[in-house]
Every structure is written in C-alpha cells, then in structure tokens.
Amino acid sequence: MIKQILMLALLSSSAHAESPQRILDSLVAQAGPASAARGEKLYRGKFSGGKTADSCTACHTDNAKAVGRHVRTSKAIDPLAPVAQKDRFTDPEKVEKWFRRNCNDVLGRACSPQEKADFTAYMISLK
C-alpha cells in the first residue's frame, strides 16, 4: 500500500506540468542563449535527412498556431504553439520525446540542445 502511494507520488511528480518558459530555461541552460529567429528558420527549413517528411511544416503547416495534419496518416494534429494549444511545451518528457522522434523523422538525426532551445523560443514567441 505504502509502495503504491509512493509510486503514485513519484508518477504525479514526474508528470508535473511546467510552464513553457521553464522548459525553455532548462534548454538554454544546456545550450546557451536561444534565438527565436533561428528557431523559425529550423521550423520552416527544408531537409533531406529524414524518412517521414522534409520539414516541420509538412505536418504542422506554415502556421504553428493552426491545426496540422500528419503527412502519412492524415490524422489532425493540435497546434504546436502554446498560444493556440495550452498544454504544448508543458511536459518536459513529452517535449523530449517529440524532439527525439521528429528530429529523426525530418533531419535524420537528433537535434542539438541549441536547436531545441531555438525551436522552443520560436514557439513561445508566437502570439
């Protein structure tokens, strides 16, 4: 019983919601100052390393505040910008998971901490 309560406490603390700014801060701590402009370039850039899509915009559209569509499955994707979708960039594990998967899908490699920080700064800058 005590074990279960401890597990629950552990789980709820690991799922603790952060603010997008806090998530950006911890990325900046690993990378150095972030640039929203560089982040936008990454978001709009065309790449050839990935197998799924050639750009972020292929699924998330030119407007990160709009509903996107998965390029393979056509499933609707909630907007990426926190201003349009409140729970974006609030769960550090989720943020890491999607950088891991999507950088691989588009760039064919992991993103650097700098790229992640820039990208997050761009998303937060959208109003």
Add this chain to the structure above:
Amino acid sequence: MNNANAMTWKHLLMLLLAVGGSTLLISQAPANDEANFPMPAGKAYVDECGSCHTAYAPGMLPARAWRKMMAELADHFGEDASLSEPRRMEITQALELLASDGSQATLRMRRINATIPASAAPQRISETGYFRFIHDEVRPSIWKRKQIGTLANCIACHPRANDGRYGEREIRIPQN
C-alpha cells in the same frame, strides 16, 4: 377438464416468461450497430500510439499481429516509433489482452478474427476482410477528401474511435 386448464395456465406462464426474458435480454444487449470495442485502461495507449494516428481498437487484429508490430517499432511503417521498454511492454500486454483472438473477444471481434488467416499477422487493419466488407459502401472519392486522406484515419469519420466507439450512429463523414 381441470387438468387441461392447469396445462393451459402453465403454458401461458412459460410463454410469458419466455417473452419477458427475451425482451429483457434484447433490451440489455448493446445494439448490434453500436460497435463498441474494449480499449486499454489508462492513458498510455492513446498518448503513445494515438498522437500520430487513431488509437486503433486492439480487437481489430489478433495478438500475433500486435506482437509483431510492437517488436518492430523502430521502423513503424517507415517511422521511428520506438518506446521505452516498460512502456512497450505495458502497451503490448494491453493489446494482447483485448486482441481479436483474446479470451474476452466480443462477437464482432471474433467475426473480425475469422476473416484473418491463422498464418497471417496483418499490420494494417484496412487489409483485413472485415474492414473491406464493412466499408464497401464508401466511395473512393470520399476516402480522398482532405480531412480523411487515408484508410488509417478512422477518427476522421468515427470521432470517438479513440474510445473504441465505431457505431453507425456516431459516424460523421467530413464534407471536404
């Protein structure tokens, strides 16, 4: 005479019980058209699998098909969908439990299962006989609509697909 009367009452009572019982059974049973599938408990399945595509009902494929899929997540239809090992195990077990050949399979799930050869481990639900049969009225032009796009996009027309609900009454076909 008395005997005959007694028999009639007995028969009438049995008839009433039979009719009443059947009525009760029919009213309690989910309507055939509701097409509800059991879904894994908790949020892991919809969170992990449902972000890129519909969180397909486990009962649409047999356990062997799910096991194969969950063993090949690093190349999941060309994409890297790998999971942490605890998550992978958790979801695999949930899928096996509620698969079309599982011990809890509903009549519809067993019917789906019957259209899949025992030697096959299909990775696309849309390639099973049951899927093709049940969607045979859908014109090709409808599948091509932008908001539908692919056979994999169940949730486009079955808005509650992530809850395992595919009932005919809940179908909403996007107009473009």
